Amino acid sequence: MLQVKVSAYVVNQLSRGTMKLGHHVAPYIHRTATHIYAKSLNTNEAEASGKLDQVWGAAGGAVVGFSTVFLALEHAALVLTKSLRDNTVNVVQHK
Secondary structure (H helix, E strand, O other): OHHHHHHHHHHHHHHHHHHHHHHHHHHHEEEHHHHHHHHHHHHHHHHHHHHHHHHHHHHHHHHHHHHHHHHHHHHHHHHHHHHHHHHHHHHHHHH
């Protein structure tokens, strides 16, 4: 259980750091990406910005999904390990 708490703590701290970095860097990246996208597709910057907003939303959802799956798999590994340990003890006691 301690290992899950430590991993959750590490993931949470990485998440906080990434959020702070993202809030600082995102406006620059968005501005530059919008300009490049609009120029490459010969479209206006407002339309390009709207499309990029959708991309950023999808990318953010992917990160949230990955984190959720990671924590769920770690919890499942803990449950599996505990079950194997308990059943091994039961088999040894039965013999």
